[in-house]
Amino acid sequence: xxxKIVAGNWKMNxxxxxxxxxxxxxxxxxxxxxxxxxxxxxxxxxxxxLAKVAHNITEPSIAVSAQNCATEKAGAxxxxxxADMVASTxxxxxxxxxxxxxxxxxxTSEILVKKVAQALDSKLDIIFCVGEVLEExxxxxxxxxxxxxxxxxxxxxxxxQFAHIVIAYEPVWAIGTGKTATPDQAQxxxxxxxxxxxxxxxxxxxxxxxxxxxxxxxxxxxxEIFSKPDVDGGLIxxxxxxxxxxxxxxxxxxxx
Ligand code: PGA
Numbered sequence: 544x545x546x547k548i549v550a551g552n553w554k555m556n557x558x559x560x561x562x563x564x565x566x567x568x569x570x571x572x573x574x575x576x577x578x579x580x581x582x583x584x585x586x587x588x589x590x591x592x593l594a595k596v597a598h599n600i601t602e603p604s605i606a607v608s609a610q611n612c613a614t615e616k617a618g619a620x621x622x623x624x625x626a627d628m629v630a631s632t633x634x635x636x637x638x639x640x641x642x643x644x645x646x647x648x649x650x651t652s653e654i655l656v657k658k659v660a661q662a663l664d665s666k667l668d669i670i671f672c673v674g675e676v677l678e679e680x681x682x683x684x685x686x687x688x689x690x691x692x693x694x695x696x697x698x699x700x701x702x703x704q705f706a707h708i709v710i711a712y713e714p715v716w717a718i719g720t721g722k723t724a725t726p727d728q729a730q731x732x733x734x735x736x737x738x739x740x741x742x743x744x745x746x747x748x749x750x751x752x753x754x755x756x757x758x759x760x761x762x763x764x765x766x767e768i769f770s771k772p773d774v775d776g777g778l779i780x781x782x783x784x785x786x787x788x789x790x791x792x793x794x795x796x797x798x799x
Contacts, residue, residue, distance in 0.1 A: 545753045548709060548776035549793045550585035550670060551783025552610065552638060552757070553592075562592040566599060568786035573602045578794040582776070585670070586783075587638050590624050597633030608636030608670065611644060614657035616664070626658075626665035637662045638670045638778075640696055642715045652695035659697065668707045670778065671697060672757070673736070677716035685714070689732065690739050702744045710736055710754045711778040717758025719780060726767045726774075729756045733773035762791035769799040 557565060566586055573579050587608040588596050597607040613623040629637055639658050644650045650658075655671075662669050673692040675685035689712070697708060712732050714724050724732075733754045741749035756768055757778030768774055776796050783789045 545751050545775055546583045546709075547581055547796050548583045548585060548753050548755055549789075549796045550587055550608065550636075550638075550709075550711075550755060550776070550778045551789055552587040552641070552778055552780050553589065553783060554610070554643070554780060555589065556784055557589070557592070559591060559595070562588055563595050563599065565784065565786055566592070566596040569789060570600050570602050570605060572786055572790040573605060573793070576790065579604065579790070579797055582793050582796045584793060585636055587636070587670075587778075590629075593629065593634045594632035606635040607633065608638055609634055609667075610638045610641065612637050612639070612658055612662055612665075612667075614654055614661065616661060626661040626667055629662075630665040630667055635668060636670055636709075637667045638672065638711075640672045640692070642672060642674055642676075642713060642718060646715075652692065655696045656699060659700070663700075663704055663707055668709065670709045670711050670755070672711045672713050672778070674713040674715050674718075674758070680714065680716065685732070686735055689736060693736065693739055694743075698743050702748055705740075705744055705748060706751065708752065710740075710752060711757050712736060712754060713757035713778060715758075719759070721759050723759040723764050723768070724756070726771050729768055729774055730771035733771070733775075737773055760792065762788050762795070765792045765795035766798065769796050 584605045609629040612626040675688040753775040755776045755778045760777045761782040
């Protein structure tokens, strides 16, 4: 059975001390409060928080994720952080292909193919983000765009490798805008993504792949979104920065 996942993407927020505190609070909520059973929780922290947060987490349902990694294994790449370094902190995941990385840092599918290979080589699982911009949706190109992102970024992988991929569907027009996709829009795209994976890797692999929704998902709308059969969880930006809000979203995921 595919996993139910709620992942926080902290982006470039929280100083070291604030991030360690936020992770401590999430750990406490999961430990002492009811309602998170059966949900895999992921904290996507900035690089410098990874080691400390991974060390401090005591709850087995919580894993730690980086938000990026380098295209190369090691060497003279000033300022870069390799997948091996990420894995050596105790982190288990890396988020790759986020729309902010694609648009602000020029991450093409060619670059992402290299990052995916590095992450898998370092035994990291990957949250791979896809999603269309508003003009693409309005032009009814959103299915083609998402299919191309999947095909160009991931479909060079063997089926055993694809088992380490979680997909996050994040319509760019919904990220940080307060404008969520409707539950039906999310379901429609998630079912489409699953069908594209089934075409390539077969139905069994598609059925095992967790597909998360991201884009202004919060404690108020999570229930509705998570009630859809192909929505396996969420990738949460803004609402992951307060432990109480994030825990409400985790509870929503557990309820459905
Ligand atoms: P948001 O971000 O929840 O703040 O819209 C989601 C994301 O970018 O992963």
